[in-house]
Every structure is written in C-alpha cells, then in structure tokens.
Amino acid sequence: MAPDEGAGGFNRRVFLKVASAATGAAVVGGIPGIVAAQKPPSFPKGTKLNILEWVSFVPASDVEFKRLVTEFGKLAGVDVTVDLINMNDLNPRIASAIETKSGPDIIMMINNWPHLYADGLVDVDDIVEEIGKRDGAFYDINRKINIVDGRWKGVPFSNGNGVWNYREDWFKEVGANKFPDTWDELRKVGTALKKKNLPIGQAFGHSLGDPNSWAYAVTWSFGAAEVDDKGKVVINSKETIEAIKFTVAFWKDCLDEGGLAWDDSSNNRAFLAGTISATINGASIYFVAKRQFPEIAKAMNHAHMPRGSAGRFYYVGGQEHTIMKYSKNQQVAKEFLRWFMDRPQYEKYMTANDGYVVGPTPYWEKHPLWEKDPKLVTFKEASKYGRWTGYPGPPSRKASEALVKYILVDMYAQSIKGMKPEDAAKWAESELRKAYA
Amino acid sequence: MADQRIEPVLAESASRGASAIPAAAPPIPARGRAVRIGQLLEREHVLACVLLAPTLLILTLFIAYPFLLGIWLAVSDKVVGRPGNFIGLENFRVNLNDTIFLRAFQNTFVYTFIATILKLTLGMLAALLLNHHFRFKRIVRASMLLPWIVPTVLSTLAWQWMFDATFSVFNWVLMNVGLISKRILWLGDGTLAMGCLIAVNVWRGTPFFAITLLAGLQTVNPDLHEAAEIDGANAWQRFWRVTLPLIKPIMLVVVLFSMIATFADFQLIYVLTRGGPYSSTHVFGTYAYELAMRAAKLGQGASISLFLFPFLLVVIVFQLWYIRRSD
Numbered sequence: 001m002a003p004d005e006g007a008g009g010f011n012r013r014v015f016l017k018v019a020s021a022a023t024g025a026a027v028v029g030g031i032p033g034i035v036a037a038q039k040p041p042s043f044p045k046g047t048k049l050n051i052l053e054w055v056s057f058v059p060a061s062d063v064e065f066k067r068l069v070t071e072f073g074k075l076a077g078v079d080v081t082v083d084l085i086n087m088n089d090l091n092p093r094i095a096s097a098i099e100t101k102s103g104p105d106i107i108m109m110i111n112n113w114p115h116l117y118a119d120g121l122v123d124v125d126d127i128v129e130e131i132g133k134r135d136g137a138f139y140d141i142n143r144k145i146n147i148v149d150g151r152w153k154g155v156p157f158s159n160g161n162g163v164w165n166y167r168e169d170w171f172k173e174v175g176a177n178k179f180p181d182t183w184d185e186l187r188k189v190g191t192a193l194k195k196k197n198l199p200i201g202q203a204f205g206h207s208l209g210d211p212n213s214w215a216y217a218v219t220w221s222f223g224a225a226e227v228d229d230k231g232k233v234v235i236n237s238k239e240t241i242e243a244i245k246f247t248v249a250f251w252k253d254c255l256d257e258g259g260l261a262w263d264d265s266s267n268n269r270a271f272l273a274g275t276i277s278a279t280i281n282g283a284s285i286y287f288v289a290k291r292q293f294p295e296i297a298k299a300m301n302h303a304h305m306p307r308g309s310a311g312r313f314y315y316v317g318g319q320e321h322t323i324m325k326y327s328k329n330q331q332v333a334k335e336f337l338r339w340f341m342d343r344p345q346y347e348k349y350m351t352a353n354d355g356y357v358v359g360p361t362p363y364w365e366k367h368p369l370w371e372k373d374p375k376l377v378t379f380k381e382a383s384k385y386g387r388w389t390g391y392p393g394p395p396s397r398k399a400s401e402a403l404v405k406y407i408l409v410d411m412y413a414q415s416i417k418g419m420k421p422e423d424a425a426k427w428a429e430s431e432l433r434k435a436y437a
Numbered sequence: 438m439a440d441q442r443i444e445p446v447l448a449e450s451a452s453r454g455a456s457a458i459p460a461a462a463p464p465i466p467a468r469g470r471a472v473r474i475g476q477l478l479e480r481e482h483v484l485a486c487v488l489l490a491p492t493l494l495i496l497t498l499f500i501a502y503p504f505l506l507g508i509w510l511a512v513s514d515k516v517v518g519r520p521g522n523f524i525g526l527e528n529f530r531v532n533l534n535d536t537i538f539l540r541a542f543q544n545t546f547v548y549t550f551i552a553t554i555l556k557l558t559l560g561m562l563a564a565l566l567l568n569h570h571f572r573f574k575r576i577v578r579a580s581m582l583l584p585w586i587v588p589t590v591l592s593t594l595a596w597q598w599m600f601d602a603t604f605s606v607f608n609w610v611l612m613n614v615g616l617i618s619k620r621i622l623w624l625g626d627g628t629l630a631m632g633c634l635i636a637v638n639v640w641r642g643t644p645f646f647a648i649t650l651l652a653g654l655q656t657v658n659p660d661l662h663e664a665a666e667i668d669g670a671n672a673w674q675r676f677w678r679v680t681l682p683l684i685k686p687i688m689l690v691v692v693l694f695s696m697i698a699t700f701a702d703f704q705l706i707y708v709l710t711r712g713g714p715y716s717s718t719h720v721f722g723t724y725a726y727e728l729a730m731r732a733a734k735l736g737q738g739a740s741i742s743l744f745l746f747p748f749l750l751v752v753i754v755f756q757l758w759y760i761r762r763s764d
Contacts, residue, residue: 091730095517116733119518205624206713258602260714261625270603397516397733404731405537406716413715417626427536434535 042077049073049080049332052097052104054087057160057284057356064352068345072336080336087208101326105333111317111403112145112388112395114153121153122323122330127338128152135343135363141316141386142360145395154320155337156360158353161316161382162213165271165285166278169299170198179303183221183246186306190254193277200254201276203262204413206406209317210264213280215408216315219243220387221308226402226432227393233436235411236429239310244421247412260413272296280305283356283379302378305385316386318360358383401435510739517733528740538741541712541719544631545745548720549699552638556695557688559639560646565676567647568654578648585644593708596637600624600709627717630710634718637705642695649691653684686760693756700745721745 051069056062066082073080083104085093090110097103098120114121128146132138138146142156166179174192190200203210219225224239251259256276258266267279272293279285289297305314321340323333339345350359350367355376358364365380390399402408411428415421478484511528515521532538567578584592599606600623608620624630657680665675681688703722706712712719712727719727721741729738 091733095730095733095735098518117518204714206711206716256603258620258622258625261600261602261622261630263597263711266602269601273603275603401728401732401734404727406713410713410715413713417715431536434531 042075043332043335045077047076047078047329047332049078049106049329049336050104051080051082051106051108051336052090052093053082053084053108054090054110055084056353057282058287058353060352060354061349061356064349068340068349069336071345072339075339076332076335078332078336097324098326103324103326105324105327105329106336107322107324108157109154109320109322112390112400114146114320114322115148115394115396116400117322118148118153120325122325122327122333123151123153124155124323124334124337125152127155127334127341130338131155131341132361135359135361137362138360139318139362139383139386141383141388142318142320144388144391145318146320154322155341157319157321157341158350158357158360159316159318159383159386160282160357161314161379161386162209162280162282163314163378163382164278164303164305165281165300166303167198167296167299168301170196170277179301180306181304183218183250183306183308187246187250187254190250190278194254198277199256199275201256201262201267201270201279202259203264203266204259204409204416205262206409207262207264210262210267210280211406211409211413212317212403213315214247215412216387216389216391217305217313218247218308218412219408220313220391221305221310222246223308223310225392226399226408226428227390227436229392231390231393231396231398231436233429233432235432236425240411240425240428241421243308244412244415244424248415248421251416260416271300283354283376286375287354287356301375304378304382312385314382314386316383316388318386319357355379398436402432405431405435407431407435507739507743510736511743512740513736515736515739517735521736524736528737529744531737532740532744537716537719537724540716541721541724541741542744544718545700545720547631548635548638548702549696552635552642552699553692553696555635555639556642556646557692559643560650560691561688563643563647564650564654567651578651581647582644584641589641589704590708592641593637593705596633597709600633624710625714627714630714630718634706634709637709638699638702641705642699646691646695650684650688653687654680657683689756689760693753696752697749700749 053062053065056065062084069080069082072078087110090108093103094107094109094113094117097107098117109117128138129152137143138156139159141159146152146154146156164179170193171177171179171189174189174196176189180186180189193199202214204214205211219240222239222243224235224237224243226233226235228234251257256270258270267276267281268285268288270276271279271281271285272288274296283302286297286300286302289300305312321337323330323337327333340349346359346364347367350357350364351369355369355373356379358380359367360383362384367380370377370380388395388399389403390396393399407428411424414427415424419427478487510521512523512525513521514524514527563581567574567581571577598604602620602622602625605620605623607623608617611617611621622629623633661679661683662675665679670678701722702720703726706718706720706723707726710718712723721744725738725741728734728741
C-alpha cells in the first residue's frame with residue numbers, strides 16, 4: 001500500500017480531488033480566480049512579507065511551512081521571510097511590535113491572544129468567512145478566541161490538542177481493557193496502577209500548558225467554572241469543592257508526587273522513561289517513541305479526557321494567524337493566509353505535522369492521515385470538546401490575567417499541599433474577583 | 438598663517454560691534470574653522486561638555502528615557518496596543534491588595550538578603566584562599582569565574598536537570614549513599630524551591646565577589662600584617678582589624694552591585710520555577726513579566742517593577758554616602 005493511502009479506502013488522492021472540487025465550487029468573495037486556480041496573485045516587484053511563527057514541536061512542520069512560504073513567494077512575486085522563535089518569546093515580540101508599530105506583517109498567536117492585542121490587529125472577516133463557507137463552521141474554541149467585539153481578528157490556524165497518553169499494556173494488567181470513560185473510573189484504575197509503582201503523571205507547577213490542561217478541564221467537567229457567561233465570578237461553588245476534593249484524592253491515590261515540581265517536558269521524559277503509566281499531552285510523546293522507543297510506541301495509545309458530572313471538556317489553546325495593523329503589506333498578508341489556508345496547501349501542512357495539529361474546522365477530521373495511524377484519532381476529535389480561558393464567559397483580557405496568575409492551578413496545588421478545599425475555593429474566588437474587577 | 442588670516446576678521450567684527458556684523462560675512466575657510474574649534478576646546482568647560490556628551494547621550498537614551506517611561510507606565514492603565522490614561526497610584530494600590538504580589542515582595546527580600554550574605558561570606562573565603570600562593574593558582578582563579586561567565590539561562594537549565602523531580606542527580610547520590618529513602622522534590626515545595634533558587638544564585642554570584650574582593654586584598658600592604666603579627670595579633674584579629682577595614686570600600690561597592698542585580702533577578706527564577714509551585718517563588722521580576730507580557734498589562738507590570746525603586750534608592754544613597762565618608 002502506498003504510504004499516503006488510507007486504510008478505509010479514502011486515500012489522499014481522492015481527498016485532494018474532493019478538496020479541489022469543493023474549493024472551486026464554494027469560493028465566494030475575495031479574489032475568486034486566485035483561489036480557484038490554487039495560486040496567489042502577483043504583486044508589484046519588491047513587495048515584501050515577513051511572518052513570525054513559533055518553533056514547532058514537530059521539526060518537519062517548520063520545514064513544510066517554510067517550503068510553502070517560498071512557494072507562495074515565487075507564485076506571487078513577493079519576497080517572503082519567516083522568523084521562527086520560541087513560543088515563550090512570542091508575547092514580548094508581539095508587545096514590542098504593536099507598541100513600536102513595526103515588525104512582522106503576520107504573527108502566529110496562541111490561545112485568546114487576539115483578545116489581548118485586538119487594537120493592533122486587522123479585521124480578517126473576509127478571509128475567515130471564505131474558509132468557513134468552504135470548509136464548514138469552525139470549532140467553538142476557534143471562533144471564541146478569534147472573534148473580538150463581533151469581528152474576526154485572527155484566522156484560525158490549528159489546534160494542538162493534549163489528550164491522555166497511556167500505556168495500554170499496563171492498564172490491561174490492572175484489568176482496564178480500555179481507557180476509563182469517567183474520572184471516578186480513572187481513579188480506580190490509577191489507584192491500582194500506583195500500587196504497582198506505575199503512577200499517573202500530572203504537572204501542577206507554573207508551566208504554560210500541562211497544569212492548565214488539568215485545572216480547567218477538571219473544573220468544567222465537575223460543573224464548576226471561574227465565571228458565568230456574564231463574567232461574574234462563581235468559582236466558590238459546591239461543584240468546585242467537589243473538583244478539588246477529587247483532585248486531592250487523585251493526587252494521593254494515583255499521581256506521581258513529583259507533579260508539583262514538573263514543567264511541560266517532565267511528563268514526556270517520565271513517560272518515555274517508563275516511570276509513569278499515563279499523562280495528558282500532545283502527540284509529541286508518541287512521535288518520539290515511534291522514532292526512539294518503538295516498544296513504547298507499540299504499547300501506548302491515546303484516549304479522551306474522562307467525563308465528569310457535567311460532561312467531557314478539554315482546555316484547548318488554539319493557534320491563529322493575525323495581520324498587524326501597522327503592516328504596509330496587509331493585502332499581501334491576506335492573500336498569503338487565504339492561499340495557505342486553502343485545501344491543497346493546508347493539506348500538505350497537516351500531513352507534515354503527522355497528527356500533531358488538527359485543522360480548525362471539522363472538515364479536516366476527514367483527512368486520510370487519521371486513518372493511517374488509528375492511535376492518533378483521539379487528537380482529531382478533541383477540538384469539539386475544547387473550551388477557552390474564561391469559559392463560559394468570553395476569553396477576555398481578564399480571563400488572561402486569571403490564567404497568567406495560575407489561579408485555578410494554584411487552587412488545586414495549594415489543596416494538594418494541605419489547604420482545605422473550602423479555603424482553596426475561597427482563595428480562588430478572592431483572586432478571581434481582583435482579576436475580573 | 439591661519440591665525441593671521443582669521444584674526445583680522447575677528448578683530449574687525451569686534452570693532453564694529455555685534456550689530457555691525459555684515460549680513461553676508463565671507464565664509465571661514467575649512468582650516469580656519471578647525472582652528473576655531475581647537476580654540477573652543479581649549480576652554481575647560483567646553484571640553485568637559487564635549488567629552489561628557491557621548492556618555493550623557495547614551496545614559497539619556499538607554500537609562501533615563503526607559504526609566505521615565507517606566508514611571509509613566511506605572512501610573513497609567515496602559516495595556517498593549519492602547520494609549521494609557523493617568524491613574525495616579527491606583528496600580529500600586531492594586532498591588533498592595535494582591536496576595537501574589539505580597540508573596541513576591543517577601544520573596545524578593547528573602548532571596549536578595551540571604552543570597553547576598555551567602556555570596557559575601559563565600560566570596561570572602563574564596564578570595565582569602567586565592568590570595569595565598571599555591572600550585573595552579575592561575576588556573577583555579579580562572580576556573581572560579583566560570584559560573585559567572587556561562588550564560589545564566591544555560592547554567593540554569595543544567596541546574597533544572599539536577600533538581601528534576603524524576604532524574605535528579607542529587608537524589609540519585611543521596612539514595613545511593615543511603616541518606617534518603619524517598620526522593621526529595623527540590624522544586625515541588627515552596628520553601629525548598631526558594632532554597633534551591635538562592636543556592637543557584639549564590640553559585641552563580643560568588644565568583645564575582647571572590648574576584649573583586651581578591652583584587653581588594655592584593656592592595657593591602659603586607660607590612661601592615663607583619664606589624665600586627667609582631668604586636669601579637671592572631672589570624673582572625675589581623676583579618677578583622679587590618680584586612681577588613683582596608684577593603685571595606687570595595688566590599689560595599691560589590692554588595693551594592695550584587696544587591697541591585699539580585700533584586701532585579703529574573704532569568705534564573707523564570708527558567709527554574711516560573712514563580713511556582715503555587716506562586717511561592719515569584720519575585721518582582723517574574724510577576725511583573727507575567728502581568729506585563731502575558732496579560733498585556735504594561736502599566737500594572739511597570740508598577741510592580743518600580744515598587745522597590747524608593748527602597749533601592751535609599752540603600753544606594755546610604756552606601757555611597759558611607760563609602761565617601763570612609764574615604
């Protein structure tokens with residue numbers, strides 16, 4: 001079988017054929033001829049475009065992105081450059097670019113950043129509406145984080161979902177033939193695993209991703225939230241106290257006690273070293289295992305976040321591309337994003353990512369790569385359960401303040417260290433009131 | 438020759454008076470201009486101004502302007518992308534009601550004072566040792582500086598590995614020699630994590646103290662020690678009554694520099710803990726960064742950074758006054 005053929009008969013060639021036909025049929029607005037012809041327009045000689053992206057966790061992704069950018073440059077006659085920087089350095093670069101009104105024309109953003117930097121961003125409703133009409137509605141998470149005061153400020157780009165990575169073999173040894181579907185079931189299995197010195201791993205420190213993946217998802221799945229849909233602080237509730245009690249019990253019964261000292265890479269190392277049996281993470285553990293520890297790749301699988309009394313939730317930090325208001329090349333920037341997000345190009349980008357990122361609309365769930373490796377299917381399904389910072393309220397600046405103060409994470413961490421759940425909920429309420437003042 | 442050409446013109450102008458200067462004076466030749474500049478530079482206050490100008494320009498651009506901008510931001514509600522409005526001391530009021538800020542305040546003082554005292558003590562001991570003659574002295578002196586020379590982020594990443602919850606080399610050693618049976622979570626407890634941060638800061642900063650104090654020790658005249666020894670002073674008395682008073686000015690300068698740098702520390706803490714666990718290791722630098730950069734609240738962040746300015750100013754003024762008085 002050719003490497004790009006899907007197991008279910010829906011291979012890449014068919015996918016592209018369908019994609020191209022759909023593209024030609026669905027195009028409206030913008031520059032229809034360009035999109036239908038799958039090529040960007042030409043711009044005056046000397047036109048430049050600078051794009052700022054993070055360094056991807058998948059090296060092949062950066063290679064493919066740069067290749068696509070070069071391709072666009074040649075087709076459009078534009079001198080395009082890409083700067084790749086560490087994810088942690090994006091915030092300062094964006095702040096200095098907006099304040100000095102100079103810098104990249106397009107900046108990749110994460111999470112709800114379009115809300116933080118809305119005043120420095122160009123409206124991109126036209127591009128997003130075209131994509132939506134062609135590929136279907138965006139996931140809720142991508143809509144919420146990119147729409148500010150009714151205008152699209154970012155073009156949804158992708159979601160890097162963190163799901164449960166677990167050792168299927170060890171779960172079977174304690175009688176779990178599939179990953180538990182509820183938090184209580186997971187606690188039972190986790191207790192048995194920890195007794196065999198195979199604890200589950202979860203970070204509760206101040207790293208960017210993993211601690212929030214637990215704190216927000218567990219809070220929501222127990223029916224609690226930081227604020228209601230109007231932005232009123234409602235954290236001090238019996239649901240929150242239940243979520244805290246559960247987390248403390250889960251910590252004692254199931255988790256590796258190193259979690260309070262972990263950063264975002266600690267669980268990757270621990271899982272690959274065989275010291276933990278499960279953890280919430282992106283596909284990076286699996287990719288490294290496939291390359292360097294094939295026996296672990298074979299023994300592991302991925303599963304959804306368990307359900308709580310209120311359902312199944314993920315804390316998803318989506319990614320988007322934004323065009324800067326100070327840019328003198330806004331038209332080229334728009335054409336690049338229009339061209340890049342078009343199916344033939346985006347399909348190649350997704351293929352290079354090999355399942356690490358998921359497209360921003362359910363259309364991309366049909367991509368054949370998901371059938372190539374069934375162990376990655378969970379990632380594509382996670383976006384629909386994804387919620388944003390400040391859910392069910394808006395993902396506003398205030399929600400960001402609560403996030404960077406790690407109020408939810410610290411509410412759980414302090415309880416783990418011995419604070420009474422009721423006191424921890426009260427503390428979180430007091431801190432959230434200040435953040436949402 | 439140049440003087441002969443220019444002097445009549447000047448003399449003529451002077452004799453006519455200022456109002457009598459012709460509207461279209463003949464252009465001064467280039468060489469004549471150079472001579473005139475040379476004469477100007479001979480005046481002491483002009484030369485002083487010219488020599489100071491580059492430094493003043495650099496200080497204005499890179500110190501005074503950012504500092505004044507920081508003060509403006511601290512009293513404004515500035516967020517990224519929006520013009521800020523003057524809000525007086527509101528940001529400072531908010532800080533004083535913020536439990537995370539108050540913890541950062543306490544941590545900054547604990548971190549600075551403990552680290553500075555330890556760096557001074559260890560630096561002095563190292564300097565006293567290095568002031569003696571022994572084999573490979575030069576190599577030892579040079580290698581002492583390594584922790585200070587290596588980029589902070591790089592060395593801190595190495596420390597991060599050594600403090601790792603799962604793979605800590607300290608735990609491995611302690612377990613293998615039978616001192617512990619359960620791993621120590623170096624960065625998993627607030628107090629212990631603060632201890633680790635201070636330890637790494639001391640490791641990095643001690644060489645600066647040692648080398649600077651060593652330079653001070655080498656200026657102490659050995660005759661003074663000999664005289665004290667003849668008078669019956671023991672080693673401690675010689676150090677306390679001869680060495681220390683003589684190197685006190687340099688010691689105070691080193692302490693001053695170190696305190697300022699430690700108060701403003703950021704990289705080490707951000708790499709090791711990012712203020713966690715449960716915001717127990719935040720200092721002003723890390724908390725200000727989180728609010729200013731990750732929540733885009735530039736005004737609030739600046740107010741946190743500037744919170745210690747009055748205190749530092751008092752420390753600096755006092756120390757400089759003390760040094761001048763000692764001189």
